[in-house]
Amino acid sequence: MTTPRQTRADRRRATEARILDKAREEFAAKGFDRTTIRAVAGAAGVDPALVMQYFGSKRELFGRAVRTFTAPAPEESGAEAFADRMLATLGLKLGGLPEGTLAVMRSMLTDPAAAGHVRTALGRQITDAGAAVPASDDRELRAALAVTTLLGVTIGHQLLELPALRGASPERISALLRPALNALAEPAPGPETA
Amino acid sequence: MTTPRQTRADRRRATEARILDKAREEFAAKGFDRTTIRAVAGAAGVDPALVMQYFGSKRELFGRAVRTFTAPAPEESGAEAFADRMLATLGLKLGGLPEGTLAVMRSMLTDPAAAGHVRTALGRQITDAGAAVPASDDRELRAALAVTTLLGVTIGHQLLELPALRGASPERISALLRPALNALAEPAPGPETA
DNA sequence: GTCTATAACATGATAGAC
DNA sequence: GTCTATCATGTTATAGAC
Numbered sequence A, B: 001m002t003t004p005r006q007t008r009a010d011r012r013r014a015t016e017a018r019i020l021d022k023a024r025e026e027f028a029a030k031g032f033d034r035t036t037i038r039a040v041a042g043a044a045g046v047d048p049a050l051v052m053q054y055f056g057s058k059r060e061l062f063g064r065a066v067r068t069f070t071a072p073a074p075e076e077s078g079a080e081a082f083a084d085r086m087l088a089t090l091g092l093k094l095g096g097l098p099e100g101t102l103a104v105m106r107s108m109l110t111d112p113a114a115a116g117h118v119r120t121a122l123g124r125q126i127t128d129a130g131a132a133v134p135a136s137d138d139r140e141l142r143a144a145l146a147v148t149t150l151l152g153v154t155i156g157h158q159l160l161e162l163p164a165l166r167g168a169s170p171e172r173i174s175a176l177l178r179p180a181l182n183a184l185a186e187p188a189p190g191p192e193t194a
Numbered sequence C: 001g002t003c004t005a006t007a008a009c010a011t012g013a014t015a016g017a018c
Numbered sequence D: 001g002t003c004t005a006t007c008a009t010g011t012t013a014t015a016g017a018c
Helices: A010-034 A037-044 A048-055 A058-065 A082-094 A099-107 A112-130 A139-159 A170-185 B010-034 B037-044 B048-055 B058-065 B082-094 B099-107 B112-130 B139-159 B170-185
Strands: none
Touching: A010 A037, A010 A048, A010 A058, A010 A099, A010 B010, A037 A048, A037 A058, A048 A058, A058 A099, A058 A112, A082 A112, A082 A139, A082 A170, A099 A112, A099 A139, A112 A139, A139 A170, A139 B139, A139 B170, A170 B139, A170 B170, B010 B037, B010 B048, B010 B058, B010 B099, B037 B048, B037 B058, B048 B058, B058 B099, B058 B112, B082 B112, B082 B139, B082 B170, B099 B112, B099 B139, B112 B139, B139 B170
């Protein structure tokens, strides 16, 4: 009675996790504005007031729900080629993109907070990618173009669902993109410098 | 008295144009959801009810406001190189993008109607670009990747305002992007086929 | 601790006075 | 023709019953 099995604040964490899960889905599908606390609560099978009780505000819920937005690239091999490094992340981008990432991406054009998240996340990706660009003083710009290229393809595929992209396998897309990314990374079109 | 100078239904068209102009700005800046009839009316200096009187609904206003969304590429020269063709449109994309286009782009991830507009517009761009890709059976896919590449760069520059891109001139961006687009267009990496 | 009821507010849209 | 006043709805957030 003083210390029951596991049903003290442990069950709370279970429902909290369920709410966060459904919120992530909803935010990913409809964006921040069109997602309602009511809908999230309904999907999670709880009362709307409970969601507020747990998270305080809709924005806080959003922030908590998209904190899957971390550590997508724990790469160690710094000697890898630039394009491979980029395309390694694209593979999982075209397949199962984390729902938290989807949620932030869908809201990034209309919600300033989401835009900020994406801006810093892409900034980090750009500096990481820039480290793999050979030399030159515009390595950051090259990296930024490579990252935004992948961003555009991901948006077209995942959010816009362009038929021309949906019909292609990730492998083919990667294969076609590799030379383009290499062209972005190579300052001089030397014939053989590998 | 029966036929005054020009102030019959001609002044109406003037205010209507002013409303459309302010609506376009507002939609471009905040997207469909966060744009209110009241704000548009306030910016145009008219009563909110008048906006409804003229356009019937918010969505109708949106549709009318973004009908600048036409004919961006009246190119005749079909013999032009693929990359040049693409980059010609990028020049004005990075500089002054039409506000109607901005409005649709900003809403495309959260508003299904806007997404539909963009999907068809990009589809048209893809088929147009595909006609300039040399041969191969995956020309449409290549064209789609080129178009989404430019889409990503445009989003990163114009909507997300990534520092790494804002600091670069359109000319440098174009120069760096050209080899990448060429790599997308060329099925075989032949040394000299021009 | 959980939920019912409701407050407080903003929105798109409508009806009717001027 | 133009605008004031209002409706109906949907939202986040709060207070209080169980």
